[in-house]
Amino acid sequence: MGPARDEKRRFDELELATFIPQDICDAQLDRLLYQVYLILKINERNLTGGHATLLKLIQERYSDLTVKKGILYGCRGDDPFKEYDSDxxxxxxxxxxxxxxxxxxxxxGVPVSRILSEAFPTPSRIPKPSSISPGSNSSSPKSRRSNSNSKCSLAFSLFSPLKVPLDISSTEIFSTCAENTQERGLGIVAEIKTDEIPFQPxxxxxxxxxxxxxxxxxxxxxxxxxxxxxxxxxxxxxxxxxxxxxxxxxxxxxxxxSTKTILKLAATDELELREQWFMPTRTNVDSEGSQTWRFHSFKCRSDVKTYAEYQGLSFESIVFEATQFLLDHREKQIKSEVNSDEDSDDSGIKRKKKKLANNGRKANAVLRDKIYFxxxxxxxxxxxxxxxxxxxxxxxxxxxxxxxxxxxxxxxxxxxxxxxxxxxxxxxxxxxxxxxxxxxxxxxxxxxxxxxxxxxxxxxxxxxxxxxxxxxxxxxxxxxxxxxxxxxxxxxxxxxxxxxxxxxxxxxxxxxxxxxxxxxxxxxxxxxxxxxxxxxxxxxxxxxxxxRIHKYPSLVPMQYLSWQIARRMKIDDPELYDLIRGTLIRSLAYCRSVMDYVDSRDDLYLYVLEEGTENTTSYCSKCTSEVFNILFTKAFVEEETGRQLYDTLCCKCAKLDNDPKLEVWQAYTLESLAKTLDEFKLST
Missing domain, CATH: 2.60.120.650 (Cupin)
Incomplete structure (x- = not known):
C-alpha cells in the first residue's frame, strides 16, 4: 500500500507516467514533441548524446519547425511563418x-462593466427622512442599555437595501437606530431573505x-x-x-x-502535491472510462527538492520514450547510427524508473499513469x-x-x-x-x-x-x-x-x-x-x-476590507465611492445593533482588544459568515491534544446558542468607526 493521501511523499513514492504509448494519436504526439523541442532548441549548443539525437529526429519529422523568442513557428500543417496556435x-x-x-x-464580447450594470441600485437617490435631524445628539455611539428584544437575529448582508441616504452621518445613523430598536434593520436597512441569491447575470x-x-x-x-x-x-x-x-x-x-533558482533558495520547503491521472487533452474520464466532469486531484505533500528531481526525470523519461518511438518509425540504417547513444540513455532511464513506485492501478485504457503537480x-x-x-x-x-x-x-x-x-x-x-x-x-x-x-x-x-x-x-x-x-x-x-x-x-x-x-x-x-x-x-x-448564502467562508473579509479602504485609500470614482460608503453604513448600523444585544444580556461582559491588534478578522464557526469588530467566543477543549481552543460566533448564531459562558471581544470602538465613516470623502 502507498502512503495516505495527505502524507509527505518521498521521491521513490512518486510514480512516473508513460507519456508516449504505442497507440498515441498524432495530435497528442505532436503536442508533446513540440514542448520537448522548445527545451532542446533553447539549449542546442550544449546538447550531447540522446538529447542531440532527439533534436535531430524531431527536426526531421517537422522540417519547418523553428523557435523565435520562446514561441514555436511552422508546426505540422502550418505555414512556416505562422505562430503556433495564433488563430x-x-x-x-x-x-x-x-x-x-x-x-x-x-x-x-460583452464588456465586463455591462454585465453588472443592473446589479446594484443607486442608493444615493433615496430621500433623506425628515425625522432625522443633522445635528441630533439623541444617541451616542457609547454602549447603552437597550430593549432585550434587540433585533440582532437579522443576519448581516452586504446586499440589504439601504433605507437612508448615502450622505448620512454617523450621528444620524445612531439616532435612527435608537428610534427603531424594534424594527429589523433598525431603520437603516430593509430586510433581505437569508437564502436570497444576490444579482445573477x-x-x-x-x-x-x-x-x-x-x-x-x-x-x-x-x-x-x-x-x-x-x-x-x-x-x-x-x-x-x-x-x-x-x-x-x-x-x-x-x-x-526557474526550478534551478528556486531549488537553491527553498530545497527543503514543503509544497503541496496534486496527484492526478495523465490524460490526453480534452479528455476527463472516471475509473470506468466514461466521460465525466469530476476530476481526480488528490492532495498530498512533498518538498521542493523532491519535486524538482521528479520534474527533471519526467523530461528525461520523455526524451527516452520519444527517441525510441521515432526510431521505431525510421529506416534501420538511421537507427544504427544512434544505437550507441541510445544504449547509454536506455540503461540510465531504466535504472531511474526502477527507483520509482509502480503502485498505481491501471484502471482502464485512459487512466494508466499518475502524475504529480x-x-x-x-x-x-x-x-x-x-x-x-x-x-x-x-x-x-x-x-x-x-x-x-x-x-x-x-x-x-x-x-x-x-x-x-x-x-x-x-x-x-x-x-x-x-x-x-x-x-x-x-x-x-x-x-x-x-x-x-x-x-x-x-x-x-x-x-x-x-x-x-x-x-x-x-x-x-x-x-x-x-x-x-x-x-x-x-x-x-x-x-x-x-x-x-x-x-x-x-x-x-x-x-x-x-x-x-x-x-x-x-x-x-x-x-x-x-x-x-x-x-x-x-x-x-x-x-x-x-x-455566505452557501455557507462557504470568504477568504477576504469584505466588511473589514471596506473599512481598510476607507482608512487608507483615496477614491475618486463617485460610483465606487457610493458602493463602499454603502457597505460602511450597513456595517456601522449592524455593529450598533450587536452592541445593543450585548448590553441587553446581564450574563455577557465586553472585553476590548488592545489597540493595534493585527488581523482581527474572524468567521463564524457555525454559519461561516464574516464576524467583524464584535466577536462572540466560546472555549472548548480539543480532544486529541487537550488544548483549550476557541470558536467564534456571529451575533445571530450567538443569540441562537444563548450560552452564558460566551466571551465578547470588541476590536474597534464605535467612536473610531464613526470617525472613519465621517472622514471618508470622495477625492477630487
Whole structure:
C-alpha cells in the first residue's frame, strides 16, 4: 500500500507516467514533441548524446519547425511563418499615438462593466427622512442599555437595501437606530431573505459561430506601451486577456523563477502535491472510462527538492520514450547510427524508473499513469525578495503590492492572494475549474520553458455552469471538476481556449470561470489583485454574499476590507465611492445593533482588544459568515491534544446558542468607526 493521501511523499513514492504509448494519436504526439523541442532548441549548443539525437529526429519529422523568442513557428500543417496556435487570439497592438490598433476584427464580447450594470441600485437617490435631524445628539455611539428584544437575529448582508441616504452621518445613523430598536434593520436597512441569491447575470445561448471567441492578446513593445493606460483598460474590460512582451520590455528576469533558482533558495520547503491521472487533452474520464466532469486531484505533500528531481526525470523519461518511438518509425540504417547513444540513455532511464513506485492501478485504457503537480510555494518569506522584486516591475494595475490594489491594504498576508505563489508543472498537470477567491482578479506569469493551455468562461454564463454542476451533483466551490468542452458547446456557452507561452501574462478578470492544463514543463507564478474599479468591488460583494448564502467562508473579509479602504485609500470614482460608503453604513448600523444585544444580556461582559491588534478578522464557526469588530467566543477543549481552543460566533448564531459562558471581544470602538465613516470623502 502507498502512503495516505495527505502524507509527505518521498521521491521513490512518486510514480512516473508513460507519456508516449504505442497507440498515441498524432495530435497528442505532436503536442508533446513540440514542448520537448522548445527545451532542446533553447539549449542546442550544449546538447550531447540522446538529447542531440532527439533534436535531430524531431527536426526531421517537422522540417519547418523553428523557435523565435520562446514561441514555436511552422508546426505540422502550418505555414512556416505562422505562430503556433495564433488563430486563438485577437491581436491588439498598443501604440503611443493612438490608444489601440487592432490587427483583426475586435471580439464582439460583452464588456465586463455591462454585465453588472443592473446589479446594484443607486442608493444615493433615496430621500433623506425628515425625522432625522443633522445635528441630533439623541444617541451616542457609547454602549447603552437597550430593549432585550434587540433585533440582532437579522443576519448581516452586504446586499440589504439601504433605507437612508448615502450622505448620512454617523450621528444620524445612531439616532435612527435608537428610534427603531424594534424594527429589523433598525431603520437603516430593509430586510433581505437569508437564502436570497444576490444579482445573477442574464446569460444568453450563443450562436454556434460565437462559441469559441478569440482571447485578446495585447502586444507591448516598449516600456511606454507597457505602462500606458490602454493596457490596463483592455485588461479591465475583458473577462480574460493575455499580455505579451512585458518581461522583455520591463527587464523581468524569468531565470528568477526557474526550478534551478528556486531549488537553491527553498530545497527543503514543503509544497503541496496534486496527484492526478495523465490524460490526453480534452479528455476527463472516471475509473470506468466514461466521460465525466469530476476530476481526480488528490492532495498530498512533498518538498521542493523532491519535486524538482521528479520534474527533471519526467523530461528525461520523455526524451527516452520519444527517441525510441521515432526510431521505431525510421529506416534501420538511421537507427544504427544512434544505437550507441541510445544504449547509454536506455540503461540510465531504466535504472531511474526502477527507483520509482509502480503502485498505481491501471484502471482502464485512459487512466494508466499518475502524475504529480507541485503547487503553492509561497513567496512571502524574505528569502524570495528577488522574485518579488521582479514582479514589482510590472505595470501598477497588476503588481503584487500597489497603492491602487485593494488587497495591498488588507493589512496582513493572505497566502496566494496578496502574496505570490509558485507552481511547478510537467505535461498534463491540471488546475481544475474554479473562480478566484472572492472573485478578485488574478495575474499568472508563465516563466517557461513550456506552454500552458487555458480555458475561460465569462461571468455572465456562471449561472448556466453552476446549474450544469448541480445536475452532475458537483459542488461548484468544493468539488474538483473539469468541464467537458463538448457539453459547454452543446449548452451554447462560449469558451475561451488559448495557449500561454513563456513570458506571457494571463489576466483573469473577476467572475471568470477558468481551468488550466500544462502542455509542457513550465513554472508559473500567480497572485490576486484588486484593481480600484467599480466592477471589481461589485464582484467582491456578490462573491461574499454568494459564499455566505452557501455557507462557504470568504477568504477576504469584505466588511473589514471596506473599512481598510476607507482608512487608507483615496477614491475618486463617485460610483465606487457610493458602493463602499454603502457597505460602511450597513456595517456601522449592524455593529450598533450587536452592541445593543450585548448590553441587553446581564450574563455577557465586553472585553476590548488592545489597540493595534493585527488581523482581527474572524468567521463564524457555525454559519461561516464574516464576524467583524464584535466577536462572540466560546472555549472548548480539543480532544486529541487537550488544548483549550476557541470558536467564534456571529451575533445571530450567538443569540441562537444563548450560552452564558460566551466571551465578547470588541476590536474597534464605535467612536473610531464613526470617525472613519465621517472622514471618508470622495477625492477630487
Amino acid at each position: 486563438q487570439f485577437d491581436n491588439i497592438y498598443v501604440d503611443n499615438d493612438s490608444p489601440v490598433k487592432k490587427k483583426e476584427e475586435p471580439f464582439q 442574464r446569460p444568453c445561448r450563443s450562436k454556434v459561430d460565437c462559441l469559441t471567441p478569440k482571447v485578446p492578446l495585447i502586444h507591448v513593445r516598449t516600456y511606454e506601451e507597457a505602462m500606458s493606460p490602454a493596457v490596463r483598460n483592455l485588461c479591465l474590460e475583458n473577462s480574460i486577456a493575455m499580455v505579451r512582451g512585458l518581461p522583455n520590455v520591463l527587464g523581468i528576469d524569468n531565470a528568477a523563477f 507541485g503547487t503553492n510555494v509561497d513567496f512571502s518569506s524574505p528569502k524570495f525578495h528577488r522574485q518579488v522584486g521582479e514582479l514589482q516591475k510590472l505595470p501598477s494595475f497588476c503588481r503584487l503590492k500597489d497603492k491602487t490594489n485593494f488587497l495591498s491594504h488588507l493589512g496582513y498576508d493572505l497566502r496566494g492572494m496578496n502574496t505570490a505563489q509558485f507552481y511547478m508543472k510537467m505535461p498534463g498537470c491540471r488546475t481544475p475549474a474554479h473562480l478566484e477567491n472572492n472573485s478578485f482578479c488574478s495575474v499568472n506569469l508563465n516563466a517557461g520553458p513550456g506552454d500552458c493551455e487555458w480555458f475561460g468562461v465569462s461571468y455572465e454564463y456562471f449561472p448556466m455552469i453552476d446549474a450544469m454542476c448541480k445536475e452532475r451533483k458537483i459542488e461548484f466551490l468544493d468539488s474538483s471538476w473539469w468541464p467537458d468542452f463538448d457539453d459547454l458547446m452543446a449548452a451554447g456557452i462560449p469558451v475561451y481556449r488559448f495557449t500561454q507561452k513563456p513570458g506571457d501574462i494571463v489576466w483573469v478578470n473577476g467572475g471568470c470561470v477558468h481551468w488550466v492544463e500544462s502542455i509542457g514543463w513550465c513554472n508559473n507564478v500567480a497572485w490576486n489583485v484588486g484593481p480600484q474599479s467599480v466592477f471589481q468591488y461589485k464582484m467582491n460583494l456578490i462573491a461574499a454574499e454568494w459564499n
